[in-house]
Amino acid sequence: MRKDNLLIELGTEELPPKALKTLATSFADNIQAGLNNAELAFAAIEWFAAPRRLAVAVKQLDATQQDKTVEKRGPAVSAAFDQNGEPTKAALGWARGNGIEISEAERLVTDKGEWLLHKAHQPGQSIEQLLEGILTQALSKLPIPKPMRWGSYSTQFIRPVHTLCVLFGSDIIKVNALGLNSNNQINGHRFQGEAGVTVAHADDYLAVMKKQYVIADFAERTQLVQQELEKAAEQLNLKADYDESLLEEIASLVEWPVVLTASFDTSFLQVPKEALIYTMKDDQKYVPLLKQDGQLSNQFLFVSNIESRDPAQVISGNEKVIRPRLADAEFFFNADKKQTLESRLESLSSVLFQKQLGTLKDKSLRIAELSAYIASHIKADEKLAYRAGELAKADLMTNMVMEFPDVQGVMGKYYALYDNEPKEVANALYEQYLPRFAGDELPAHPVSAAVALADKMDTLVGIFGIGQLPKGDKDPFALRRAAIGLLRIISELKLPLDLDDLVNKAVAIYADKLTNHDCHQQVVDFVLGRFNALLQDQGVSIDVIQAVSARRPTQPTDFVARIHAVSTFKALEAAEALAAANKRVANILAKQHVESAGKIDPDLLAESSEQTLYRELTSAKSELAAAIDQHDYTTVLTRLAQLRASIDDFFDNVMVMTDDIAVRDNRLALLFMLRELFMVTADISLLAKN
Known part of the structure; x- marks a missing residue:
C-alpha cells in the first residue's frame, strides 16, 4: 500500500x-x-x-x-423462518438490504440463541x-x-x-x-x-x-525572534524585557522577522517605567530594554516583517509612532500629580463595585477596616494598614490608570510617594494585587499583606453574600484567583490567621448588605476547596489532603503544617498498619454510635494487651501536650507511630465487643482515646496503601 x-x-x-x-x-x-x-x-x-x-x-x-469484513447480524433464526421453513418478510428484507439471497446467509450461534449473519467485504476508501x-x-x-x-x-x-x-x-x-x-x-x-x-x-x-521570505514553522520563527532579540540586547549591554506571551504574539505578526533597534527622547524617562513599558508592549508590541540596574533605557527593540534596503526609514517610522503614545503617558502623569490620591476618594462614590454592594468608595472603607483588623493579628501597623486600605482604589480615578488599566496599583504607589504618604502605604497600594497569577510574588511587607488579604476577602464575602457563586467556568469576579491568592499569602508568609475569623469580620463589616445567610459556610468551604486544588498542583497526594481536610482546619498555616506531618508519617514503615487500625477503630466506634469520650476505668482493663495500650496512650498524651499546643504535628504523628506494636497486640488479643457491657464500654472508651489522639492531626484512616 x-x-x-x-x-x-x-x-x-x-x-x-x-x-x-x-x-x-x-x-x-x-x-x-x-x-x-x-x-x-x-x-x-x-x-x-x-x-x-x-x-x-x-x-x-x-x-x-484497509479492507475489512463487516458482520451484519440479521433476525433470529426463530423469527427468520415460518413453520414451513420459508423465510419471513423480515428475513427477506434483511437479505435484500445486504444484497444477498437468504441461502447465502451464515449462522451466528451464541449461548443466547442463533441469528442470521452476513459477512460483508468492505473495500477501503x-x-x-x-x-x-x-x-x-x-x-x-x-x-x-x-x-x-x-x-x-x-x-x-x-x-x-x-x-x-x-x-x-x-x-x-x-x-x-x-x-x-x-x-x-x-x-x-x-x-x-x-x-x-x-x-x-x-x-x-x-x-x-x-x-518566499516566509518562515512557516511557528516554533522556528518564535525561536529566531528570541535569538535576535537577545543578540541585539547583548550588543547594547542591555536586557530585553519580554515574556512568552509577548514573544509568541510578535511571532504571530511577522512572517520574516527582522529585529531593529530604535530610541525615544530621554525626557520621557521621568514617567514611571511601568507606564512606558505597558504602552510599548501592549499597544505597539515593542520590546523594552532595561539597564543592568533594572532601570528603563530609552532604546527599545521592534520586529519588522520585511528586510528593508533602508532600515533607517523603518526605524524612524517606528520612533514617530511611539512618540505620541509616550507623550500621552507623560501628560497623564503630570496632570495626575496635580491632585492627591486622598482628594480622589470622593470620586470613587461615582463608580459601582457591584450594585448590591455599593461603590468603590464603600469597598475602600470596608477594606480599610478589615485591613486594620488583620494588621492587629499579624503585628503590622494598624493605622498604616487602615490608611492603605482607604487609598487602595484611589488610583483607579487617575488619567493614567484609566488610559492604561494594567498599571493600577503601580501608579498608586508612585502617586502615594509623590503625596508623601508613608512608604508602607505606598507599597501596599501596589502589593494589594499580589499574587496576580500562579507563581507570582507575594506582598513583601506586613501592611501590604493585610491590605491584599482584606481586598480579596471583601470580594469573596460580598459576592457570596449576594448569592452570586461562581458556576462552571464562569467567574466574573475572579473569586477562584482571590481564594488562591488569600491562601498563598497566609500559608507561605506563615500568618496566624483563621478563615472563620476573617469571614466573620468581613460579614460584620458588610452589615445588612448581605442577603445570603449561608455566606459564611460557603466562603470557608470554597476557599478550603481551592486549597485542595492548590496542594494537588504542588504534588501533595490526594489521600493526604483528604486525611487533613477531614479535620477541616481553617487556619491555612496550620493546614499546611498538618499536610507536611501526614506526608512525613505516610513514608514511615508503620503508616500502613496504623492507617488500617485507625480505619478499624473508626468503623467500630461508628457502629456503636460512640461520639464522645467515655471515662476509662483502669480496674476494668483485665487483659495485659489493653493495659499496655492504655498505659502507652496515657504516656503519649502527656508527652505530646506541648507539641499539640505548638501545632507540631510531625512530632505528634512520629510519637504515635511508636504505638503500632501495642495497637496490633490489642486487636490480636482483646475482644472489644464482649458480653460484659461495662468492659465493652471501657474498651470502646479506650479506642476513642486512641482515635482522638490521631485525629489531633488528621484522619489517618483515609490514607491509601503505599
Missing part, C-alpha cells in the same frame, strides 16, 4: 495574532481526529502557522483504508475520497467566535481565504473547502514574495516558503 506525506495549507488574510497558535493546533488536532476516525494510519502530524496561513503536514499517511469530508469537519470545529464573510462567498471563516493547497506527495488531491478548489499554489510574503507559487511536492513546503 502506498504511503506518502500530506500537506494542507490555507492561505488567508492576516489572522488574529493572539489566536494564531490556538487556531493552528486546533486545526492539526481536528485533522488528526478525522484521520483516526477514518482509520487512516500515519506516522506523525505537524502544524505550521504564520500571519497569512495555517498548514498541516501528515507524515507517512496511508493512501487507502482512498484518501481522495475521504479528505474533503475530513477537512470540512476539521474547519467547522475551529475555535472561531466571530466568523466573517467576504466577497460574494456564502462561506464563513475567521478571515478571508484565498488559496487552498492540498498535496499528497506530488499529487494534488481535489477537494473543495471554504468555496475554493484545491491546487498546488501558495502565496509568498505579501511584500517580498510572489503570488501563485507552485509547490511540487508536500515535502518542499518549508523550503519553498523560505525562498
